[in-house]
Amino acid sequence: MSALSFTTSPRRRRTDAVMRGVLLAATLVALVPLVLVIYMLISKGIGAWSWSFFTTDPTGSFLGDPGGIKSAIVGTVAMVLLATVIAVPVGVGVALYLTEFGGGSWFSKAVRYFVDVLTGVPSIVFGLFIYITLVIGHGGFAGWKGSIALALLMLPVVTRSAEVVLLLVPNGLREAALALGAPRWRVVARVVLPTALPGLVTGVLLALARAAGETAPLLFTAVAANATTLNFGGRMNSLPLQIFNDVQQAQDRLVQRAWGAALTLVVMILLTTLIARLASRRSTT
Amino acid sequence: MQREPDRGLTHVEAGTLTPGGGRSSLERSSLRRLPDRLLKWGLTALAAAILALIVYFFVRLADESSAAFSRFGVFGFTFDDNWDVSKNIYGALPLLVGTLITSVIALVIGVPIAVATALYLNELCPRRARGVLTTLVELLAAVPSVVYGLWGVFFLIPRLKPVEQWLSDTFSFLPFVGGPVAGPSYFIAGLILAIMILPIVSAISREVIATVPVEQKEAALALGATRWEMIRIAILPHARAGITGAAMLGLGRAIGETIAVTLVIGNAPTIGKQLFDQGYSLAAVIANEFGEAAATPIHRSALIAAGLVLFVLTLLINGGARAFVIRGERRRGQA
Numbered sequence: 001m002s003a004l005s006f007t008t009s010p011r012r013r014r015t016d017a018v019m020r021g022v023l024l025a026a027t028l029v030a031l032v033p034l035v036l037v038i039y040m041l042i043s044k045g046i047g048a049w050s051w052s053f054f055t056t057d058p059t060g061s062f063l064g065d066p067g068g069i070k071s072a073i074v075g076t077v078a079m080v081l082l083a084t085v086i087a088v089p090v091g092v093g094v095a096l097y098l099t100e101f102g103g104g105s106w107f108s109k110a111v112r113y114f115v116d117v118l119t120g121v122p123s124i125v126f127g128l129f130i131y132i133t134l135v136i137g138h139g140g141f142a143g144w145k146g147s148i149a150l151a152l153l154m155l156p157v158v159t160r161s162a163e164v165v166l167l168l169v170p171n172g173l174r175e176a177a178l179a180l181g182a183p184r185w186r187v188v189a190r191v192v193l194p195t196a197l198p199g200l201v202t203g204v205l206l207a208l209a210r211a212a213g214e215t216a217p218l219l220f221t222a223v224a225a226n227a228t229t230l231n232f233g234g235r236m237n238s239l240p241l242q243i244f245n246d247v248q249q250a251q252d253r254l255v256q257r258a259w260g261a262a263l264t265l266v267v268m269i270l271l272t273t274l275i276a277r278l279a280s281r282r283s284t285t
Numbered sequence: 286m287q288r289e290p291d292r293g294l295t296h297v298e299a300g301t302l303t304p305g306g307g308r309s310s311l312e313r314s315s316l317r318r319l320p321d322r323l324l325k326w327g328l329t330a331l332a333a334a335i336l337a338l339i340v341y342f343f344v345r346l347a348d349e350s351s352a353a354f355s356r357f358g359v360f361g362f363t364f365d366d367n368w369d370v371s372k373n374i375y376g377a378l379p380l381l382v383g384t385l386i387t388s389v390i391a392l393v394i395g396v397p398i399a400v401a402t403a404l405y406l407n408e409l410c411p412r413r414a415r416g417v418l419t420t421l422v423e424l425l426a427a428v429p430s431v432v433y434g435l436w437g438v439f440f441l442i443p444r445l446k447p448v449e450q451w452l453s454d455t456f457s458f459l460p461f462v463g464g465p466v467a468g469p470s471y472f473i474a475g476l477i478l479a480i481m482i483l484p485i486v487s488a489i490s491r492e493v494i495a496t497v498p499v500e501q502k503e504a505a506l507a508l509g510a511t512r513w514e515m516i517r518i519a520i521l522p523h524a525r526a527g528i529t530g531a532a533m534l535g536l537g538r539a540i541g542e543t544i545a546v547t548l549v550i551g552n553a554p555t556i557g558k559q560l561f562d563q564g565y566s567l568a569a570v571i572a573n574e575f576g577e578a579a580a581t582p583i584h585r586s587a588l589i590a591a592g593l594v595l596f597v598l599t600l601l602i603n604g605g606a607r608a609f610v611i612r613g614e615r616r617r618g619q620a
Contacts, residue, residue: 030422097328184321
């Protein structure tokens with residue numbers, strides 16, 4: 001060490017200290033918005049929370065009692081679950097194709113490339129696409145159309161994360177099962193998928209958390225409604241859309257509801273993320 | 286990580302032909318091989334359906350936007366500075382400019398901070414704090430876009446207005462700076478986008494930085510380099526392509542981001558004269574006007590055309606980003 005300090009001039013040491021400080025400062029600066037957002041959410045959102053906030057529907061009234069967010073919570077949960085049910089089999093299926101059957105063929109490379117392309121497509125464009133193909137001339141807005149838009153958004157995330165996890169399944173396991181005479185479908189169903197399960201769950205939950213916060217794909221697919229409904233054939237409310245609509249109102253009580261709904265949404269997303277982390281931790285130990 | 290497929294055992298169909306060409310006694314009957322075939326072809330069909338879906342996606346968007354493109358011309362639609370809903374004239378230049386300005390602001394603010402964060406977390410951070418700090422940076426990505434918008438409207442815009450005014454007055458000698466400050470503006474939108482792209486740019490940068498061979502870093506340190514000099518001479522040159530790719534992926538995100546921008550950009554379909562003016566973006570115009578546009582076919586077509594421009598823009602940028610990231614990976618392979 002002493003030799004090192006001997007050869008390092010004060011100027012270079014100063015530069016080093018300054019640059020270390022700059023990098024640390026940048027990291028702290030990056031966390032400032034997080035702290036501010038969470039602080040604002042809690043300080044403004046908690047005030048909106050009450051029993052009736054979670055148990056009543058929005059009234060749609062501008063001047064009177066605005067009501068709560070029950071339909072928005074139910075709608076978000078319902079639509080995201082349906083989107084998961086659609087996206088997971090397709091996403092995991094494509095990932096299975098890529099890892100178990102695709103090999104290095106040009107076709108599997110093309111599929112992988114286009115899945116990446118899907119990742120980059122802005123969520124509002126998914127909304128537009130569903131609007132064009134399913135909404136106009138096909139009976140108008142509906143909750144299941146919103147779910148499909150969300151599923152399109154989740155699909156690339158699920159596929160990529162599933163592919164990564166499936167690649168981690170040791171080939172020795174596959175080969176051992178095949179050597180015992182198991183047909184491939186059995187190897188996939190009884191060896192590959194169960195081994196990869198915790199990782200798959202993590203990927204799915206992270207995709208689900210991402211979809212839950214999305215507004216743009218729902219804007220003109222599921223639109224919004226006031227009443228709580230589980231009827232996927234009609235309009236459905238959702239937390240992001242409720243917030244989006246409330247923010248744009250020049251009415252303090254509606255804005256307050258937006259803060260309360262935002263806090264609810266963030267808590268739901270963080271809980272999902274936390275569970276996802278726990279699932280992956282279980283898989284590594 | 287591309288897996289080299291094991292061309293050995295697992296890719297041999299159960300029950301292959303014996304060298305003699307006859308059937309081995311171990312071979313399954315074709316009926317019993319049926320489930321395997323079904324699985325394979327089913328999954329292949331699924332993968333093919335994804336490709337078909339994307340092509341269909343593109344065709345339908347192009348089809349629906351053709352009315353706007355044929356009325357105003359592809360060039361006219363994209364580069365005319367005239368978006369007037371009341372007169373049914375749609376030239377998307379103000380939107381395109383708004384999208385690009387806000388995204389560039391996001392990159393200028395977000396990328397240096399994201400890369401610095403990545404460098405700090407990977408190279409300088411005490412081991413004990415690393416996990417917590419990494420999780421916190423990742424948490425930035427868990428906050429939904431609409432919540433950033435809400436925060437922007439009720440916190441960032443009122444709080445930053447005096448700061449913006451001061452910046453505007455002090456730096457009025459610069460181009461595109463100076464004059465009165467609007468509340469919602471390109472700058473606020475860019476700032477929020479910077480926050481939103483930070484976690485992804487930082488995460489990818491960290492991955493790239495982690496691939497720098499330890500020998501190179503140790504060699505730099507052994508030659509007497511300080512930590513910063515090690516970062517400058519060993520890490521940054523090696524990771525440059527990957528970081529460029531990360532920045533481009535961030536750019537793709539920023540361009541497509543809708544809801545937060547809609548809430549804070551001001552939604553004025555004109556080209557602002559300066560950084561702190563109100564504007565509009567491609568994604569925001571779709572979010573805002575689509576509800577009313579359903580009744581007017583040409584308006585709807587113009588908005589779908591805006592979506593198509595957005596789609597093509599993000600495709601080009603993400604394609605470029607992938608090329609950079611792959612180049613980075615190839616370098617890692619050689620090293």
